[in-house]
Amino acid sequence: MSDSSDEGYTLEQAKDDIGILRRVEEETVEAIENTEEEEVLKYLIEDEQLDVRHDGERGLGEVRRAVLESDVASDELKRLVSLRGDETPDDILVPQNVKRNAKVALAAGKPVVLYGPTGTGKTTFAKQLAREMCVGYTLNTATPSWTPSDIIGGISPDYSDDSLSYRTKLGCVSEAVQRARKFDVEYGVILDEITRADISKIFGPLYTAIENPHQTIFETDEGDTIELDERVNIICTMNMSDRTVNELDNAITRRFAMIELDEYEENKRRQLFKDWINAHVSGSTDLDEAEILRLFERDYQGINHGTETTAQGAIMRFGPMHYRDVAVFLGIGCRDGGEYEHDPTAAVGQAFQTYVVPRLLNAAAFPQIERIVDHYRALNDEFEAFDLTPAAKLAERELEQERRQMGTYE
Structure with a gap:
């Protein structure tokens, strides 16, 4: 050379x-x-x-x-x-105030919690936010077994060299601090779906670090100390389908910026539906794309706002991202050689039974299950081109099981 x-x-x-x-x-x-x-x-x-x-x-x-x-x-x-190889979409679809509030909070050195119902794109926006505000980031999905060591670090067994020893292991926040220091950059750490873990338990040392940023929170085997670094941007996501902000520990609401991600602007949501249908269904199936779009809209509106067929109003908060899975299912299942090539009408009900109804039932209380049943019965009557019976029957079976448990089965 x-x-x-x-x-x-x-x-x-x-x-x-x-x-x-x-x-x-x-x-x-x-x-x-x-x-x-x-x-x-x-x-x-x-x-x-x-x-x-x-x-x-x-x-x-x-x-x-x-x-x-x-x-x-x-x-x-x-x-x-x-970010090489990161396939996060560039187009940020969340409401403008959500984006602005999140960026201001991070710029002010405040950790962020993006919360809202399932399917609103919280994880996607968290990645987009990290990409825009930071040079790099890591994504870490919480589990029920998480402990403070997963956040800050702790002692872990080392079985190398045919013997048992113990070494310190960095947590995801401590690792982000090391990378921010080493490369002298803004670095992001995403803690995804934190409601799956015991928040009060796992965040205890992190709360201390936020209150006292110069306090050492971890020390490596090499003697390097870890303090919370202002170049580290902490972004959390939280599914609020089964709890409200008022039910959270005050410790997190006092130390984190709580930013709700719920309703999309109607034109952006509709464009999402169109894009998914064009990308996955258009040209590869015999399905009526206009009717698929209308079904997506009617289902979304009925669940989130109620329709003339659901006199009691909204069933629950439910995001638009679930319908992408339906579009992909239909595109693959109904294409030439697909499992539903000769039965596309049945594919629609099977897609809703597979991807939409289970997610609704997972967060539904008994009165909501009754309304989910009514909702899909009504949609099945309205959309003669599609067989939505599988979706309705899944909800009906769940309703029967709930009635048995309550001793009210007829």
Whole structure:
């Protein structure tokens, strides 16, 4: 490879050496480390995509690590390598005030909780928010077994070398602090579906760190201390289908910015439905696309706002994202050679039975189950082109089971 001049590795040298740089990872890393021109990095990463060639489509390999550690690379270039392979959609569809409030809260150093009913795109928006506000991020989905060590860190067994020992292991927030420090960047950590865990239990040490940002919350085996860093942006999502903000521990509502993600603007929701139908159903099935769109709208409106067929009004809050699964099911099931190629009418009811009704029943109380049954019976009568009987019958079976348990089965 060409020798670096006193002014560092130049763009001309990079172009002369591109053949060997494409083949040898170590030479690429050396070129990145020795250049003093961002144009060299842009050429290697944006034009030649040498990080993809050597590190793969995604992940933190040696080439991307070198870019992140470079004093020459801009935040935009660091963001490019950090998010390489991230397929999060660019188009942010949440209401404008939701986006603005979340961005202001993070800019003010406040952790954010995005809460709302299932299917409103909380996780997608959390990733979009992290992509926009940070250079990189990690996504961590809570489980019922989570403990404070999953957040801050703790001691874990090490079975290497045919013996048992114990080492410290970073939690997801501590790991984000390390990356923000190492690469000197804004870094995001998403804690997804935190209501699946015991929030009061797992967030105890984190609450302390938020109140006392200079207090050490963790120390590694190497003696490095971890304090909550202002460059770390904490974004949580919370499904509120079975609880309200008032039922939460006051500790989280006092320390986090609570941002509700609920209703989409009608035109954006309708465009979502159209996009999914066009992408997955259009041209590949014999289904009436206009009727599919009308069914999506009628189902969504009936669940969220009530219709003339549901005199009691809304059944529950239910997001639009569930209908993407229905569109994908119909596109695959009803295409040439698909399981429902010759029976597309039945496919619609099966799709709703598989993806929509179980999610409604999962969060429904007894009176809501009764109304879900009425809702799908009415839709089945209204949409003669589709057989929605499977959806209605699933709700009916759940209603019968609830009545048996309550001793009111007729």
